[in-house]
Amino acid sequence: MRESGSIKGTVLTKLMEPVLPFGILQDAARDGGLTRTLHRQLRTAIIEGRLPPGYVLPSSRLLASQLQVGRNTVIAAYDQLVAAGFARSRPGARLTVCMPGAVELNAATPATGPARADDQRIAAQWRQPVQRLGCGVPFAARSFRTGVPEHALFEHEIWRRLTTRALRAAAQQPFHYGMAQGLPALREAIAGHVAAVRAVACGPDDLLITSGAQEGFDMLARLLVTPGVTRVAVEDPGYPPLHAALIAAGAILVPLAVDDEGLRADLLPDGVKIICVTPSHQSPTGAVMSPARRAALLARARSLDAVIIEDDYDGEFLYDQHPPDALQTLDRDERVFYVGTFSKSMFPALRKGFVVAPRWARDALVDIKRTAGTNLDLVPQATLAAFITDGHLARHIRRMRPVYAQRRRAFEQAAQRHWDGWMQIQPGNAGLHLSTRILDPALEDLITGHARQQLPGAQPLSVYSIGSNRLPGLCIGYGSAEVDQIAQAVRALAAALRLS
């Protein structure tokens, strides 16, 4: 965890015109040397988005003179940035900021003109590739990727029948452009669904249909973030595509640690205006936020006058007898945006999700949706509305809950037998994925290397880390992996490592 205190010493600047922090010298003596302090502050500025990907750093000579330090100090700090993947050097050119992970994905696509990083026609925040989850992992019918539900148990026949019905109804209607907010019948159906499943009380007017949860994040970032000004607390480790949407909107990210009860609400520093959180099932660690932590988080949000973005991406799959209430349910002062998706309860390629928004934000959110032009295709919306209203979704979820819970148990049992002593499954009884902790950090590379073979689609936890809170471990999906496959893979990983 980076200490939130270090932000205060620096000059917070705009994303659009980033300048370097100037509070360096004051901290230097305390923190062990100028080079280390400068490197840490630059790195913090990059992580928080104040120095966005694509930003060209000043020459070492210029910065040294501005900071009144030796040029070698700056060169050494720059070298460390490059080594850690936070900056990119090219012969004859100045250093360019990038995010680690992004660099590895920089595809060698032929393009005319300047390289993307230097192309002034492209807005600065898009000059470096955006980090992708699971990129490069070969596609497997059944894999350990997170977020992929079971395909064989979905009632494709019913879906097909309802689609045909929706098409016939649409063919009777004159052509028209749909409502930006989403088909009223679908909003009505979803309002009933989230009330039943998560006790989220809302009407069809409080909802906006999105293309999955990610469009919800992007729209909320556009709605709530003033570039270079708004400080947004995010979970660390957390969900990189959410971070990408926030950074694109110009947010200053404030990464906060998570523990077995979820986000460390006690660490929330002053000045934070948005808190992004996955209380039902922390992404990626899998922790379920305790009721006490939920109350503390809401109280702290109130004292900060901050809004909360509650990402309930697999909230239909809580296996405890009495899962805690959603933050939206507990909210008493219109503070919580509840983001849901049908990617897990239905299927990802449906691309349907929704945002339940407080009333004060609703009209502006619809305007963003209209401006973004991402009104959704009428027929899939009508089909989903019928699927929910006719009771098929509730039945499907009831059928899938024990299936996924059983797969989770299969992982736990096999891990206890084969991984004991070197890797543990983290607590959490929900969703379609789990995370592990590697007990001896020295084994991390070895284990993640073998996991690539034996648990295809599983990710090192480090890809979810944005600050220095890098937990050694794996993030493993079991939504599309069968019980036998799970037992075999757990055994095979142990065998490959010769540790069991």
Add this chain to the structure above:
Amino acid sequence: MRESGSIKGTVLTKLMEPVLPFGILQDAARDGGLTRTLHRQLRTAIIEGRLPPGYVLPSSRLLASQLQVGRNTVIAAYDQLVAAGFARSRPGARLTVCMPGAVELNAATPATGPARADDQRIAAQWRQPVQRLGCGVPFAARSFRTGVPEHALFEHEIWRRLTTRALRAAAQQPFHYGMAQGLPALREAIAGHVAAVRAVACGPDDLLITSGAQEGFDMLARLLVTPGVTRVAVEDPGYPPLHAALIAAGAILVPLAVDDEGLRADLLPDGVKIICVTPSHQSPTGAVMSPARRAALLARARSLDAVIIEDDYDGEFLYDQHPPDALQTLDRDERVFYVGTFSKSMFPALRKGFVVAPRWARDALVDIKRTAGTNLDLVPQATLAAFITDGHLARHIRRMRPVYAQRRRAFEQAAQRHWDGWMQIQPGNAGLHLSTRILDPALEDLITGHARQQLPGAQPLSVYSIGSNRLPGLCIGYGSAEVDQIAQAVRALAAALRLS
């Protein structure tokens, strides 16, 4: 038309932190008075987005002291702004900037907390409603709304059959998240389609699938606009939802007049970096850009080193024997983004469009799409791919061209008989709509008033104007209006006005 020269006298400032122009006094003597000059400069700043909707203007006392003019001068200029709809006053509060048109749509939705315009939690650019086209017009099965194609002649049965086929194929596949760029089979099909219809040469990798043309505009604005810096030439009159996307991205709009040959390329001022244009069929006037004007526009874009956004929203429906080439086809130096849509050639609620992007911008554009999370539903993409590949789209377009051309001729013939002497249809032989010019501007209110009854869905041209280039006239869609209905409506309007 506002003169581009007046920009130079003002301080161009950031969208995020707008300040008022300070070059006022220099121009005052020349332009006839301080009040008029101040009003004009404020209005220009609002139109160009330098003073965004929601911005709270300084008190008259403060501004008067800053500018060293009398307070009455400022109060008079502010009063004119309010009268013209560029600012909103409320008792006890300072004036708030808004865009005309937007104000009228300010729905009286109950909301807790502060009014939207004052809510600091909402990013400044979304605190005022976004202008909507056709808002408030009651929905009619067959109307004169623009952009609505004929519903009765679409082959719904084939579409249903292909959807079922796509659903069956999808049910055989494991679940997965689609590609942000769009389904490869659909990109392949569209590449073939635009090559055949518009001689736009591209491969599937040059294309990105969008949710209609509007998502293309929004993505390109995010890609290319640096807030408060990038100057974007737009047609005036032009398409308001495009302007909304540009303003949301922080663009400085530079409205340029159009004539019978389309955008006045000769008026393009220095410093413009993006040129937005509808050469196939100017939106809303209907003018088809001449080959000479196309060449001049490309040459001017080259000298400005600007990119062009070519909105070819109904380019499948050009009724001249030899319609001019698309700008994308004529482009020799990767300058043109070609935006297409299936809203007219198929149907609007399909929400499918595409952007053909130069290679240098492709990867960044896909990153924006991935970050925005608006990957599209797999099945409608697969269905559309099959519809195109199997030849149904080409056949449908061939069948619809004479239908729409005939409706256009029906309008022209009836107008010649009934509107002669007071309203003319503007030249242009393409698309699903036309525009008219009211010959005596004094009759504008009377005519648009009666048109609301007799041509439901038609819009006054003034809703498309952003600068002072307000043409008296109407914009009338004939995509969903039958020949008999057209003749009758034209006659009825004349009868209502007792002018024929």
